[in-house]
Structure formats: structure tokens, C-alpha cells
Amino acid sequence: MTAAAGLAVENLSVEFRTRSGIVKALDRVSFAVAPGETVALVGESGSGKSVTAYAIMRLLDDAGRITGGRALLGDVDLLAATPAELRRLRGRRIAMVFQNPRSALNPIRSVGHQIADVLVEHEKLSRRAAAAKAVELLRAVGITDPARRASAYPFEMSGGMCQRVMIAIALAARPAVLIADEPTTGLDVTTQAVIMDLIGELSSSIGMATVFITHDLALAAERARRIVVMHAGHVVESAPVAALFAAPRHPYTAELVAATPASVSVLDDLASIPGSLPDLRRADLPACRYLDRCRRTQPECARNVSMVAPGAIHAFACRNPLP
Amino acid sequence: MRSALLDVAELSKRFPIKAGGGSFSRLRRRFAGGPEKLPHVHAVDDVSFTIGEGETVGLVGESGCGKSTLVRVLARLLDPSDGSVRLGGRDLSLMPARRFARDPDRAKVQMVFQDAGESINPRFTAFAAIADPLRRIKGLGGVALTAKVERTAAECGLPEALLSRFPHQLSGGQRARVGIARAVALEPQLLILDEPTAALDVSVQVVILQLLQRLKSELGMSYLFVSHDLSVVRLLCDRVIVMYLGRIVEVGPAREVFERPLHPYTQALVAAVPRLGQPPTQDRLQGEPRSPIDPDPKVCRFYGRCPQGTERCTVEMPLLRKSGAAREVACHLIAEVQT
Numbered sequence: 227m228t229a230a231a232g233l234a235v236e237n238l239s240v241e242f243r244t245r246s247g248i249v250k251a252l253d254r255v256s257f258a259v260a261p262g263e264t265v266a267l268v269g270e271s272g273s274g275k276s277v278t279a280y281a282i283m284r285l286l287d288d289a290g291r292i293t294g295g296r297a298l299l300g301d302v303d304l305l306a307a308t309p310a311e312l313r314r315l316r317g318r319r320i321a322m323v324f325q326n327p328r329s330a331l332n333p334i335r336s337v338g339h340q341i342a343d344v345l346v347e348h349e350k351l352s353r354r355a356a357a358a359k360a361v362e363l364l365r366a367v368g369i370t371d372p373a374r375r376a377s378a379y380p381f382e383m384s385g386g387m388c389q390r391v392m393i394a395i396a397l398a399a400r401p402a403v404l405i406a407d408e409p410t411t412g413l414d415v416t417t418q419a420v421i422m423d424l425i426g427e428l429s430s431s432i433g434m435a436t437v438f439i440t441h442d443l444a445l446a447a448e449r450a451r452r453i454v455v456m457h458a459g460h461v462v463e464s465a466p467v468a469a470l471f472a473a474p475r476h477p478y479t480a481e482l483v484a485a486t487p488a489s490v491s492v493l494d495d496l497a498s499i500p501g502s503l504p505d506l507r508r509a510d511l512p513a514c515r516y517l518d519r520c521r522r523t524q525p526e527c528a529r530n531v532s533m534v535a536p537g538a539i540h541a542f543a544c545r546n547p548l549p
Numbered sequence: 550m551r552s553a554l555l556d557v558a559e560l561s562k563r564f565p566i567k568a569g570g571g572s573f574s575r576l577r578r579r580f581a582g583g584p585e586k587l588p589h590v591h592a593v594d595d596v597s598f599t600i601g602e603g604e605t606v607g608l609v610g611e612s613g614c615g616k617s618t619l620v621r622v623l624a625r626l627l628d629p630s631d632g633s634v635r636l637g638g639r640d641l642s643l644m645p646a647r648r649f650a651r652d653p654d655r656a657k658v659q660m661v662f663q664d665a666g667e668s669i670n671p672r673f674t675a676f677a678a679i680a681d682p683l684r685r686i687k688g689l690g691g692v693a694l695t696a697k698v699e700r701t702a703a704e705c706g707l708p709e710a711l712l713s714r715f716p717h718q719l720s721g722g723q724r725a726r727v728g729i730a731r732a733v734a735l736e737p738q739l740l741i742l743d744e745p746t747a748a749l750d751v752s753v754q755v756v757i758l759q760l761l762q763r764l765k766s767e768l769g770m771s772y773l774f775v776s777h778d779l780s781v782v783r784l785l786c787d788r789v790i791v792m793y794l795g796r797i798v799e800v801g802p803a804r805e806v807f808e809r810p811l812h813p814y815t816q817a818l819v820a821a822v823p824r825l826g827q828p829p830t831q832d833r834l835q836g837e838p839r840s841p842i843d844p845d846p847k848v849c850r851f852y853g854r855c856p857q858g859t860e861r862c863t864v865e866m867p868l869l870r871k872s873g874a875a876r877e878v879a880c881h882l883i884a885e886v887q888t
Contacts, residue, residue, distance in 0.1 A: 270750040370836060384837075385612070414611035414777060416834045419821035423833065441750065444780070444823040471825060485751040487780040488825050493762055496784070499752035502720070 231300055232435040233282070233320070233403045234258040238295035238305075240274075240281050240459075247507035251277045252459045253515075254295070256536065259435040261402065264426070266438045266446035268482070269456035272503050275439045276325070278456075279405045281305070282437075283322050284312055299403060318348040321396035323425075325408040327388035331380040337391045338364070338376025344398040363394040367424055386417035393424060400432050407439045422449050444488035447471060455479045458503045458515035461533070465540040475540070475547040478516050514543070522546045553599040554771050555623070555739055560596045560632035560642075562618050563589040566842065590841050592618040594795040596632070597869070600739065605765065605772040607786035607803060609779060609818070613838065615795040616775050620741050623773070624660045625649045636739065656686050659737035663744045665728035669716045675702070675727045676712040683734050697734060704767070705730040706760060722753035726760070733764060741773045746781065758785060779822045783807050788875075791815050794838050794850040797869055801876035811878045813855050832856075849881075857882055 240252040252274045259265045267275045280286050282297045282304060297304040299320055307315065324330035332340055341363055342356035351359060357376070364372035367390040380388050389409060396404060406425060410418035426449060429436045440446050446453050446467075453470050455463040455478065463476040474480040483489055484497040501519035504511065512528040514520070520527070524546050533543045565587040593615045600606050608616050621627045623634055625646050634642045636657060641649065649655060659682075662668035669678045679698045683689045689697055702712055705726045716724055725745060732740055742761070746754040758781065765772060776782050782789055782803060789806050791799040791814065799812040810816045820830040836854045844850065849862040861881050869879040 270752060368835075415779065415821040416611055416817055419829065420833050423829070442823070443751070444825050447825050448823040448827070448829050468826075482751065485755045486825070487751075487754075487778070487784055488823065490784070493758060493784040496755045496758070498755040498759070 231402050231433075232258065232260045232263070233437065234296075234298040235278070235282065236296045236298070238278065238281060238297060239293045240277055240286065241291050241293050242289045243291070244289065244507070249506045250459060250511065251290070251506060252281065255456070255459070255461050256295075256533075257454045257461060257464060259403070259437055261435050262430055262433045263452070264429060264436040264438055264450045266440060266450035266453045267456060268440055268443055268446050268453055270441065270482075270503070272458070273456040274459040275441075275456055276407055277459075279322065279407050279437070279439055282405065283316065283320065285322075314348075317344050317401070318399045319401055320403040320405070321399070321401040323389075323392050323396050323404065323406040323409045325411055327385065327392045328380055330392060331388060333380055336377050336379055337383070341376075341391070341394050341398055344395055348399040359398075360394075363398055364391070367391070367394045367397075368420065386413050386421065389413060389417075389421055390424070393421070393428075397428055397432075397434075401434060403435045403437070404429065405437045405439070408441070409438075410445070411440075418445070443482060443486045455482065459506060460515055460543060462516065462544070463542040465542075469540050473548070475534075475542040476516075476544045477520050477522050477548060479542075480548055514545070522548075552602055554602045554604075554637060555600040555773075556633075556635040557599070557623065558597045558633045558635070560593060560619070560622065560634065561591070561630045562593040562615075562622050562627065563591050563630045565589050588842050591795050591844055592841065593622065593629075594844075596792075596795075596797055598790055598797065598800060600771050600773060602738075603765070603769055603771055604788065605774060605786045607782035607789040608773060608775045608792065609777065609782055609789060610792035611777070611818075611838075613794075613841070614792045616792055617743065619792070620660070620743055620773065620775055623739075624658055624741050625655075626660075653686070656682075656735040657738045658741065659732035659735055659739075660741040660743065661728050661732050661745050664748050665724035666716060666721070666748070669724065669727060669731075671716055674713050674715055675707065675719065675723075678716075678727055679712075679731045679734055682731060686735060701730045701734040702726075704764065705733065706756075720753075721749050722756060725749060725753075725757050729757075729760070729764070733768065733770075736768065737770060739773065740770045741775070743775045744777070745774075747776075747778070754781075761785070779807065779819065791818065794841055794844075796850055797877075797879065798851065799876070799878045800869070801878075805876065811872060811876065811883050812851075812880050813857050813882070814851050817856075 236256050238252055238255040242249040242251055255278055269275055281292055284304060292305055338357060338360045341360035345351045345356035345359050361372045361376050364376055369375050369387060369390055410421050438450055450467060452466050454461055457478050463479045474483060481499040485499055490496050504515050504518060514527045514531040517523055517527050527545050531543055531545055533541050535541045610616050622629045625641055628646050629642050633640045676698055679701060680694055683694055683697055699709060707726045707730060711723060746757050774786055786803040789803040790797055793814045799815045807819055810819045817832055817834045820832040834854055839850060839853060847864055847866055849867050852858045852862045867879045867881045869877045872878045872883055
């Protein structure tokens with residue numbers, strides 16, 4: 227499967243070497259995002275959402291190792307790209323919005339300069355032209371008085387404004403793929419709505435494929451076309467939003483929906499998910515990593531579980547799925 | 550109508566901010582023009598409300614609206630600039646925060662902080678964290694202290710085996726339980742919860758919310774629940790207070806406020822909450838809040854961002870007025886509709 231543009235991740239596996247053993251953080255993660263489409267990666271903390279993003283961007287730290295798989299950006303496999311190729315691709319073809327804008331921005335460089343850097347590097351603009359374009363981009367992401375704000379430093383701006391700056395940096399070179407890792411966590415709902423509108427508008431106007439990482443299922447449902455549910459480094463289910471909520475097939479997806487406050491009208495109807503994530507350092511990790519938390523376990527779950535209907539519109543990894 | 554446990558009247562909190570220039574230029578200015586008038590941030594401005602016995606009140610609003618300052622004044626960690634905070638008839642605002650820390654009434658108002666990982670002393674075990682306030686405020690010691698800590702921990706769903714652990718050896722949900730146990734152990738009448746589940750996964754959040762619900766009915770506390778997650782406030786709270794830039798803009802039963810918000814700010818807030826199975830709404834707040842530094846007392850704080858603002862909003866500050874049986878709203882437009 228090769229996407230003409232967009233992003234196709236196939237069997238991505240990542241391990242971390244730690245003092246207490248090897249953590250199998252991702253195991254054969256696959257999903258695809260078409261141009262103009264938004265796909266949400268959801269799951270609890272520790273499910274591997276951010277590791278997936280960092281692996282695709284090739285930003286894993288030294289302890290992390292990609293042990294298999296491909297991440298195709300058009301015809302280019304990002305996981306096999308050389309550092310020189312990556313420098314050309316990152317920022318221009320694929321860009322990322324990080325979770326904490328304040329720590330992701332350079333604290334001692336004005337935000338206008340940080341946006342202009344991308345334009346000088348990838349669009350080959352002159353410094354003067356890049357500075358003018360940076361002001362234009364600040365206006366496009368809804369910052370009032372952009373000419374004055376371009377010379378501001380990140381600490382002089384609110385969290386919401388820093389996030390807009392980071393979106394301006396990510397979108398400066400009109401990338402084909404955007405990875406947004408919890409772009410609105412820690413922001414107010416009113417700001418969240420504006421930021422998500424902005425990403426949505428830009429992705430549909432330039433046909434950008436967007437990978438939207440979030441732990442907020444209600445937000446994912448509102449903003450994405452498809453949802454990919456992750457648990458302990460596995461993709462457990464992948465489906466269009468409506469199908470996923472109407473008839474979740476994987477027990478974990480169903481539990482996740484039942485634990486989302488927006489899904490109920492009284493507190494007593496909220497259901498918690500029993501147990502916690504398995505220790506990913508274990509040598510004898512069962513084939514299904516949800517095994518110990520699952521209420522529908524069968525004997526063969528420990529040995530062999532694979533994706534049912536991989537690549538289809540509604541795929542899930544369960545031997546005893548919900549009807 | 551339940552009797553009021555907490556009665557907050559005309560409460561304000563202003564913080565002075567340093568004027569520009571170094572100490573020398575400030576000194577010179579003082580000699581030149583008499584006493585120096587520093588600009589102030591009006592974090593909480595003329596706020597009045599009550600919390601009934603056994604009631605759960607939600608406090609919502611965007612960051613910077615003064616929620617955290619307000620609850621810190623109520624918990625008597627900060628001194629108010631003006632106004633009173635009455636708890637069961639006694640005006641707590643008369644005593645400086647420093648002295649209140651040793652007052653027997655300290656036990657009556659307790660607080661659960663946002664991130665239990667940051668608000669528990671990393672050198673304290675779970676046991677020591679829960680025992681510390683009991684020892685200092687209730688004067689417990691020895692066997693009685695141990696028994697009380699163990700009983701409270703059990704009530705909060707903390708197994709005894711975990712009590713000897715340090716915060717970094719506990720999971721996020723377990724740390725949240727320690728933070729709750731520490732506050733609940735003193736048997737407070739009012740428990741202030743400052744975003745107690747913001748750092749938790751949904752699966753853990755559910756358990757903590759249900760724990761809070763159970764503790765409330767068992768121990769008969771009132772809650773002031775600060776959160777920016779409106780879908781959680783809707784589930785947990787009887788009433789909700791909406792703040793904007795230091796002032797209360799709307800008060801009412803949680804369900805009614807979320808189903809039929811009256812104030813234009815509340816409307817924008819509710820519209821921004823993602824809902825399952827519904828496309829995003831189009832009403833968005835544009836622009837930025839006005840400056841909280843010495844704001845014009847005649848201009849509505851929401852003016853400029855408000856989609857419906859009129860001339861009147863710039864010359865007369867709208868006050869909180871009754872609108873229907875149980876609701877209050879501070880907006881000229883609503884008052885005109887009602888009369």
C-alpha cells in the first residue's frame with residue numbers, strides 16, 4: 227500500500243532500552259491518512275500515541291530504536307531516510323505540533339524569527355521576505371496585532387497564543403502531513419475550539435493529511451473522520467467515527483467510550499476500566515496486551531491475535547469481538 | 550432551601566504590580582509626588598455567592614479568570630483585599646492567612662490541589678502526608694493518629710500496603726487518593742477541589758469522581774469544584790458559578806446553565822465543549838480578554854469580545870441579577886428581556 231501523498235504507517239515497532247529491560251513500546255502499528263483527511267490516535271497515557279509520532283518524525287531519543295516497519299510519505303520511507311533527507315523533509319513535507327508549546331518554542335528567539343527560520347530554510351526566502359511572510363502567517367493563525375507580536379518572545383504570550391505560533395511554524399511551508407500531538411491539552415475549551423477550527427480549516431484548504439493525537443475521545447469524535455484506538459503499543463481498533471461509537475468491536479474501545487464523561491448524563495452511568503496497562507518489559511507479553519483487563523478473554527487470546535480485516539474501513543484486533 | 554455553609558460577600562483580591570524602572574527611579578518618583586500609586590491586577594472583583602450544606606458547586610471559567618485566586622482566598626491561603634468570607638457564621642477574612650494556619654477552624658476548610666504529584670512533599674510517605682495535618686491541626690499522635698490515617702486511607706480506597714510508599718512510587722490515581730485522603734482526614738465542612746482529575750486518564754478519572762461522590766454522601770461535606778472540563782462539572786455539580794475576568798457572570802443549577810446558558814460568555818463556553826455525535830458548533834469567541842490591570846469599573850469585562858455588546862455595556866457595569874427562580878446573570882441584555 228503506497229499513498230500518493232498522505233501518510234501510511236505500516237507495522238511500526240519501537241523498543242526502548244532501559245536499565246530494567248527492553249520496553250516494547252510499539253508493536254506492528256499500522257494506519258494511513260489520506261490527503262485532506264484527519265485521523266485521530268486515541269488511548270490512555272502509555273498507549274504509545276506520542277511514541278508513534280516521535281518515531282514517524284524520527285525524533286526518538288537514543289534509548290529508542292525502531293525495530294521494524296515503514297512510514298511512507300508519498301514514496302519516501304521516513305524510517306529509512308538519511309539525516310540529510312530528513313532535514314529536507316521535516317518542516318516542508320511533514321511537520322509536527324508539540325504538546326507543550328512553551329517548551330517546544332525557543333525561549334530566547336522572537337516568535338517572528340522562529341517562523342521566518344522555516345521559510346528561509348525551506349522556501350529559500352530572503353530574511354526580509356521571510357519576516358514579512360511570518361507576520362502574514364501570524365495573522366492567518368488569528369493573532370491580533372501580528373506586526374507587533376512578531377517581535378515578542380514566547381514567555382510574553384499566553385499558552386493559546388504560543389500554540390498558534392507553533393501551528394504557524396508547522397504550517398509555514400504548507401506540509402503534506404501534519405502531526406498534532408495533543409495540541410490543545412492544557413488550553414481552555416474556548417481556545418481549544420478556535421485552535422481546532424484553525425487546524426481543520428488549514429488542512430482542508432491545502433489538502434493536508436492530519437494525524438491528531440488526543441486522549442479526549444469526545445474531541446476526537448468531533449474533529450476526526452476516522453479514529454485509531456491504541457492500547458499498550460498496539461492498534462486495537464480503527465474505524466470511521468460514527469461506526470466506532472455506534473458499534474465498537476474491541477472491548478477496550480467500548481470501555482473507553484463508557485468512561486468518557488460526555489457519553490453519559492449521570493455520574494453513576496460512567497464505567498471505569500478495570501486493571502492497568504501491562505508491564506511492557508515482560509518477556510512473556512501475551513499476544514493481546516489487553517488480556518488481563520478484558521472481560522471477554524478466551525484461551526487463545528494469549529497466543530495469537532491479529533488484526534481482523536486489516537486495511538478495511540473497520541478493523542479490530544480481537545478474537546472475541548463485541549457483536 | 551438548604552442553609553448556607555459558606556457566605557462570600559463582595560470579595561475582592563487585588564495584586565499590586567511593580568511599576569517600571571529600578572528602585573532608584575521609584576524612590577525619586579515617591580519623593581517627587583507623594584505616596585506612590587501602584588497599578589493593580591484585579592484578580593477577583595466584587596464576588597458574592599453562597600454554598601449550602603451538602604451542596605456541590607462548580608466553578609468554571611477560562612485560565613486567568615480568577616478561579617484559582619478565589620479558591621485560595623476562600624481556603625485562606627491568601628488574604629482578601631475587600632469583602633468577607635463567612636463559614637458557619639464566623640468571618641474568616643478578619644484573620645490573616647498566616648495566623649489562620651494554626652486556627653482550629655483551619656480543619657473546616659480543606660483543599661485538594663490540582664496535581665497531587667506536585668502538591669505532596671516528595672520526602673513524605675503516603676502515611677506521613679496524610680498524618681501531617683492531623684498532627685498539626687487536630688493534635689493527634691500515637692495510636693490514635695495511626696488508626697485515623699489508616700481508616701481515612703481505607704475510605705479513600707488506598708490499601709494499607711501503599712502507605713509506606715513515596716509519591717514517586719505511586720500511580721497518578723493513587724497519588725490523587727492520597728491528596729484527597731489528606732484533606733478529608735480533617736473532616737472538613739467545605740472541601741475545595743482544584744481540578745482534581747485534570748492530570749488523570751479517563752479510566753482513572755471515573756474512579757476518582759465516583760470516590761468523591763461517595764465520600765460526600767458518607768461524610769456530609771460541601772464541595773467547591775473548580776474545573777475547566779464542563780462535561781465533568783455537569784455530572785458532579787448541583788449548581789455552577791461562571792467567572793469571567795474576576796467577576797461572576799452567571800450562577801444557576803448546573804443542568805439548566807449547560808442546557809440554556811444566558812450570558813453570552815457562558816453561551817460561547819458551552820458551545821465550545823465537544824459533544825459525542827455532534828458536529829462542532831460555529832459560535833467562537835474572537836479576540837482576547839481585556840486587561841485585568843486597573844480595569845475601568847464602568848465597562849463590562851466581556852465587552853469587546855461579546856458578540857452582542859452595546860453602548861450601554863461601556864458606561865454601566867452589569868451587576869448580577871436574578872433571572873428566574875434559581876438563576877442569576879450579569880448582563881444588560883438579559884435584564885432587559887426579563888423586565
